[in-house]
Amino acid sequence: MNIANPDAELHLLQISDCHLYADPKGTLLGLNTLDSLQQVLHEACNAAAPDFVVISGDLVHDGTRAGYNNLAHALKRAGCPCAAIPGNHDHALTLQDTLGKKGIRTGGHVDIGNWRLVLLNSQVPGQEHGHLSQHELDILDRALEDTNSHILLFLHHQPVPIGSRWLDNIGLDNGDALLSRVRDDLRVKGICWGHVHQSWEGQLGHIRLMATPSTCIQFAPGQPGFGLDTAPPGWRDIILGASGEITSKTHHLTKMPQGLIADSAGYC
């Protein structure tokens, strides 16, 4: 897209839950997460070069500055502006400092063409579940106040149940605070998140709800407890039309990278 042309379509790439480590050889349940991210970016950007990338949390697994630097280096493959928000595994201040210095947006909102992307931090330090603090709700309120653009929201934790009991127990614990603010606002076209390591879609009135698979391991859908899925690493393409329409699809690598310990009982 020519970002200067508000009438053009905007191609957004959402990636999530990269779980990188300081050590580029770091693995999660046997899978090298940096290799996996690089394969995803290669495929996602080869198919269609994005105009903008959003990474929706759990960027690193160990909260290290080196892990965030590994991410910033990998993102050069996309060759476009990026934004990133924290998930439960991140260290928010290190994320904001490290990626902010690389020109990656880490909160607030971004205006592109006829769209405003709102980036919310739902992390509760030391906890797996999410919560939108009054500070983040104020950011949302301000972002809704002064624009006629179409609006797409990003956060890490799911604001609605997705039908997996163990994941729904660690979702956003004040989803109503978010949804009550936007459900009657016709400018708000969609809400996107990560955290659940699977593709999921729903609808809240006119608002499209979208979860994005992880760039490494996937969780099996519809499970009462932890379970891995056999789906390879994935991503979501989101095409934003100038008149507010959203076309979106998730994709996966054609082959699972080597190393995954498929019968793992969980991770921390």
Ligand SMILES: [Fe+2]
């Ligand atoms: Fe994650």
